[in-house]
Amino acid sequence: MPQYLSPGVYVEYVPPASLPIAGVATSVAGFIGVVADDVTMPPQPGQFDLANEPIPYTLALAGEPILITSWEEFKTKFGDFQEGNKILAHAVYGFFFNGGTRCHVLRVAPSQEDPPVPPLNNPSDELEKFEPVDEITIVAVPGAISQAQHTAIIAHCAKMGDRVAILDGVQTEDPGNVSGIRPVGPSQQASYAAIYYPWIKVFDPVTEVPDIIPPSGHIAGIYARNDATRGVFKAPANEVVVNALDISRPISKAQQDGLNPEGINVIRSFKGTIKVWGARTMADDANADFRYISTRRYFNYLVESINDGTQFAVFEPNDLGLWQRIKRTVGDFLLNEWRSGALFGETPDKAFFVKCDADTNPPEVRELGQVVTLIGVAIVKPAEFVIFRIQQTAGE
Template sequence: MPNYLTPGVYVEEVSSGARPIQPVGTSTAGFVGIAPDPSIRPHEPVAINSWSHFMRVFAPDPAKTESTHLAQGVHGFFLNGGSRCYVVNCQDENQLTGNRKGLGALETIDEIAIVAAPGFTSAAAYDAVLNHCEKMEDRVAILDGPQSVDSINNLTKVATAKATKKKDEDGESSSGDGGGLRPRNSDRGYGAVYFPWIVGRDPNNRSSLVPMPPSGHMAGIYARTDAQRGVHKAPANETVRGALNVSYRVTRQEQAELNPQGVNCIRFFPREGIRVWGARTLAPAASEWRYINVRRLFNMIKESIAESTHWVVFQPNDKDLWMGIKRDVSAFLTQIWRQGALFGSTPEEAFFVQCDAELNPPEVRDAGKVITRIGLAPVKPAEFVIFQIGQDTGGAQTEEQA
């Protein structure tokens, strides 16, 4: 308190105590792959804000460079609604999985929320990208299914980094995956896989139609959905811009086998065109993390709270602090609920925040800790829409159920 010595009127600015929690971004992507010019800025995360920016950096002389899966993915990202990404140029898969090369270079970029390695479909590449996202816990992996498969049944088999080797007819060593395998499970849903590849115009040669890995286009769809609806909206039933066809036309019966296995299909429909027709993660089918929008929503909430509550550190660990934490977190989650991301007709039904003496007894406070428990009821997608139709004596009767 200042000392008042002269009689008069004094006006003081008094803090209200509220420290709003700001939501972090969810649409910045990180791409790892082989650039059109592999010699340019290798193993360095380069911020890219447009397709023309990518070409200026990684293909300064387009006439002397060829298109790569990385270029196709970055082009698809911006074409489908992406606005910012980081690109790491690697010469081969060994550099992709290297500790401080490829994926390792993305660990220092906090704003990345989506990671893709377009065109890399080996068991080792799948495992490396999933390991990276599971380690960071603030981003999800978008993985490409194999470019071709011997059968849909083979696609549902799980690929492992210890895939056995066999000799082909020419005596060369090759992976014995039987025509392309599904990535391993990610128990907490830090990855999603999409099949099949799409067919579109090569961004480096517009007169040529080529098969392209879908991960870059999907990253753009994630960003577009976030901007239009929010991270809680599943990035599904969305048009894939730039896709003129698919490399394999999945049937309804085939998707019935793939969907429970966490393989998201890109389907061709005669009237709707080419659309994303799946929203599953690589978590087990019975897991609470089986939907990609739920995983990404929790990622956003976790990081937003962590980044906006640094003020708590070294504060007196008493009831005033507990009330301040509860107030700020509850205000943030109320905002998230109003956006439609949490289920419930009232905030009390949608979430709870507990920070009190029960969670913070003397032994916890003596250890220098303050514990807050948060429970959320996320909105999940209407994956199966069922119309039950019957008749009564008065005519037709329709009951709608979602």
């Protein structure tokens, strides 16, 4: 406390008891892919050796996540389009071209063993490197289609609890073979994942002809674009896949009728326009609350935002004043979410509630050093099936 030694008026700054909750980022991707040791790196502008030859950029080390904020920056770390980085380069290019702005890229080097071991058979070690990178909210391993790969990616996202997986379906499988397209079945953990099928065709600047590539990088960019233009609560579907020339195989509505209930999100061509035409996770029936990827991602966003925005409460006196501060802080945040259209209800009272009082914090709870807050939210769900019932009536 300051000392007051003489009569007068003293004006002092009083910091707020708690700061408003700021929503966390939702569209930072993490990509894992193979880049050969001998890829050709572009020259550094204005840098020459003693023989007056351009000095190329240095290839990024394997096994270290590197923040990338543009396609040009990717080229300086992993090289331009070429055979040694083709799948990863197309994925990252598609991410930025579709609206992504920030991603972490982890390079995997080809095996040096004899005979060589296929890289990323089980990406668990590489995924572990993403754990300290708290801002990652989307994980993709472009081209990973095996059961072991999908299981590892799903397990990583479920373990972290703040990110989702974008999985590539097996593009060589027939649309009628659900288990072939989706090697891992529905589960609680799989509510943290969405799978997309079929693969897409893009222009390959190396061969100068269309090439078939996995769609996960482009889909991650669509997530980011959708978050920026509409919000994370809006399903990233009925969205154009920018830079896609076509799909690897046409999918009819009848074929999608068998895929959509199984949690396989179809990419379809509508008169030449390539669109994402599905918005489901791979959740099982017991976890139907997270059937839609928008619900899962928005719930992750709420949890992470509230967690970050209420750190002020740790070690504060566990009294009525703290309970009111928590209710006000969380309530104001959810009020803004309701105003943005993320929560369903004609009024805020119908859209959410925050309860932190003597009922949630009886003496036995307080004695354990705990303060318990109960939060309820009505998250908007996508209108997946739009139905018009038209009736013919007699005129008057």
